[in-house]
Amino acid sequence: MALLQISEPGKSTMPHEHRLAVGIDLGTTNSLIASVVSGAVSILEQGNKERLLPSVVHYSSSNPIVGSEAKNLQIKDPKNTISSVKRLIGKNLSDIDTKFYSLDLKDDDGVIGIQTDKGIKNPIEVSSDILKKLKETAEESLGNELYGAVITVPAYFDDAQRQATKDSAKLAGINVLRLINEPTAAAVAYGLDQNKEGNFVIFDLGGGTFDVSILNLSKGIFEVQATHGDANLGGDDYDQVIFEWLCKSNKINVTNSKIKQKLFALSREIKEALTNKDSIKINETIDKKINIQCELSQQEFEEITKKLTKKTISSTLQALRDAELSVSQIQGVVMVGGSTRMPCIQNAVKEFFKQPLLNNLNPDEVVALGAAQQANILAGNTNDNLLLLDVIPLSLGVETMGDIVERIIPRNSTLPVSMGQEFTTYKDGQTAMIIHVVQGERDLVRDCRSLAKFTLKGIPPLVAGAAKILVTFQVDADGLLSVSAKEQSTGIQSKIEVKPSYGLSDDKVKKMLEDSFNLASEDKESRALSEIKIEGSQLLEMIKNAIYEDSDLLKEKELNLLQETLNELKKSLESSDRNNIEELTKKLNDDSQSFAAKRMDRSIQKALTGKSLNSLEF
């Protein structure tokens, strides 16, 4: 007998057409799944009644083991037990610091491969096994097949990481309704959209990721103004600090990975205990040789982790700057992620914003709850419509002549977004154009990140500057980019979907942003040099063609002089001497003045020859 849930007025579905939509918080440490049941959003419990599914997968038996059972096997069998896979997804081996992993990591054709007893597993497969488990839970507890899911990702996930997350959902047989940023989902859970207007900060410190977002609400619609964060900062790092403190204060040199795991587990326990205790005494036997005896106070803990806490505050400051807001313009601060339970974080954030925090919902669950609400809306189960707007972290553009970046979509544009710009050909008779898509804030292509390259062929041969090529950038609601180029007169077009082969780390994003600020004047110089070079080479090309066609108009002396200046300019174009290029370009222009006049006369004569006065139109 199928059991019914209460629907919104007029939204009862046909039998067998229930649209079960869930929200999934695919976390670094834990994953959660939630759904709207009878109008109320709730976390779906796992078979063992637990609400959090540890994001851990164990590979040794025929079927992968997921969750607490796998987590328990981590100490016994670390090589076959994969945790924190979210840190690896959409990246390649050179992007990560392998010293934090007790896994056998290798390069598997550009992606990371994890060697287990069941063969090489890649991060997409591992994520998909976690998602499969969550899907099973949902279908069991809701008694029906899943229609679709909203999956959350850190705001700073780049295209590759978002695509990899989507791919792992696909592999798990889940229809992805949308990927949304974790802080955005948290805002939905707190019902911030019920407010009329205001600016809100979502401070999300999870197990392995940190995100801070500035949301602006206006007329009931909210928009992400800016995001900042660090995909490699979270509760795990606080554990790491305690771990190092334990080793140092007990003079332990850890080489054995089992002991390392044990000490990590102990570090986590200490951190959690310090949430509501001022001090904790530790007396723990790790093995026959190692016995740990020490005491850690809240104050001391705050001191040794100060650097980490400071990082979160400076990210917050950066996000505020990007949004062009000051602390006094913030109406509310939402705390998300289990690690925000730490008193040191609560205090630091409270102090920074000088106001009480919004922290009454379970910080582990808010993201999944918000995602479930969004999924319910996207599946069409409610009468609400909610607009969620996300932003792109770095500007997107194309390469133009002289290695210069023409920005098409500026940084922090809201998603989805589509913008286009018209370009033209550089040379006479040019029939193809390479579209080089780049990401970054710098002026020169070599300082930005190359995303993709494709060629538009079949442009009709026209004089330089006559062809009109419209280049359109489109970023969908999930943050995935597609670029198309269309020649306007013939309609021929070429298109590419950008799926970068590896990810960009937050440090790189941060560095790219910082460089663009610090090196702005250098960029201005480079741009000016590039521009003068283009001008020079365009003139060079023109004069060369003119000589080829009409050299008979020139006396030998004139021709030689022109040739000489031509060669001088050509040579200087290879240098970076801006003044010299500028001078020679001017000289060539002046020297060719009379030649140009003669050519003009000839072409008019040509046009008039053989025509009667009557046939000419004036």
Added chain:
Amino acid sequence: MAISITEKAAERAQKYLKSRGKGIGLKLGVKTTGCSGMAYTLEFVDDALPEDKIYESHGIKILVDPKSLIYIDGTELDFTREGLNEGFQFNNPNVKDSCGCGESFTV
């Protein structure tokens, strides 16, 4: 006859109404579709229609439109759990036959 609700179902309905923040009660009805003729509908009610029949049971207002009432008069709404799955169930005395999954029925 009348429409009623079990205490357990009323308790749940009350909870859901409260978390939803608005609504005057539940609306029970049928839709002419499904693999076996008719299907139940269960919705929140924000505004009662003039023709709706209104019952009250265990503190919950239950609304039924007169057309549906013919098919479900005497029904008791229950709340049960089957494994991990829990939800509402129509105990309808008019049912002659229902489809395998019980989502639709004939009278």
